[in-house]
Amino acid sequence: MIADYFKSKKIVISAGPTYEKLDPVRFIGNYSTGKMGYALATELANLGADVHLVSGPTALSIDHPSITLYRIESALEMYDICVREFQNADIAIMSAAVADYRPEHYNDIKIKKNEEILTINLVKNPDILATLGKSKKSGQIVVGFALETHNEIENATEKLHRKNADAIVLNSLNDAGAGFKHSTNKITIILQKGRIFEFGLKDKTAVAKDIVTCISENFN
Numbered sequence: 001m002i003a004d005y006f007k008s009k010k011i012v013i014s015a016g017p018t019y020e021k022l023d024p025v026r027f028i029g030n031y032s033t034g035k036m037g038y039a040l041a042t043e044l045a046n047l048g049a050d051v052h053l054v055s056g057p058t059a060l061s062i063d064h065p066s067i068t069l070y071r072i073e074s075a076l077e078m079y080d081i082c083v084r085e086f087q088n089a090d091i092a093i094m095s096a097a098v099a100d101y102r103p104e105h106y107n108d109i110k111i112k113k114n115e116e117i118l119t120i121n122l123v124k125n126p127d128i129l130a131t132l133g134k135s136k137k138s139g140q141i142v143v144g145f146a147l148e149t150h151n152e153i154e155n156a157t158e159k160l161h162r163k164n165a166d167a168i169v170l171n172s173l174n175d176a177g178a179g180f181k182h183s184t185n186k187i188t189i190i191l192q193k194g195r196i197f198e199f200g201l202k203d204k205t206a207v208a209k210d211i212v213t214c215i216s217e218n219f220n
């Protein structure tokens with residue numbers, strides 16, 4: 001039974017974009033709305049899970065007695081909370097669109113437009129999904145997301161292995177209405193040992209139900 005499977009399980013979910021600060025008024029970010037992660041959090045909390053939602057800046061609100069919400073801005077802040085909370089968690093679902101890079105230097109004062117060409121050095125952020133995948137203990141499950149434009153299954157499968165995840169939820173940018181900025185999504189779930197499950201275009205609440213059902217059926 002799906003409800004029994006998630007009852008009292010601690011689940012860490014990352015959601016939304018991260019903002020990487022340049023100066024007091026500017027940042028590098030992306031268009032992620034956080035809807036997928038928030039839908040997963042609500043679905044799992046309704047099934048009795050103890051949900052820890054680590055969210056970048058979004059316009060969404062969430063209020064559920066079984067959801068602890070951590071509002072963060074940067075990838076480094078998201079990393080610290082996810083790593084800490086995953087230690088005694090059962091499942092991690094990393095749906096955030098984490099900025100791969102952050103500015104090397106933060107300017108305490110607003111950058112002035114003195115230069116014709118402004119160069120900003122970026123340094124790589126730690127990969128939260130890969131960190132959890134590589135540190136997971138027996139019994140812990142780590143689920144990641146992938147956004148691909150070509151060789152989708154092949155690239156997502158490579159990501160599954162490289163980050164030592166148990167499942168990757170693949171969004172294809174080739175599907176109209178799927179992924180970023182939309183309230184619908186079309187996913188394929190890739191598990192270890194070449195197991196692949198394809199789903200149709202649905203709203204993100206229905207997609208969350210499919211992901212949760214797939215986890216409970218395959219990791220029970």
Ligand code: CTP
Pocket residue numbers: 014075094095096097098099100125126127128129130143144145146147148159
């Ligand atoms: N992720 C993460 N920490 C990062 C970068 C990504 O946890 N610093 C997670 C995302 O939350 C998502 C998955 O890794 O679960 C996406 O992997 P990523 O390698 O960023 O894939 P894409 O965004 O598809 O990009 P690319 O193909 O450029 O690697």
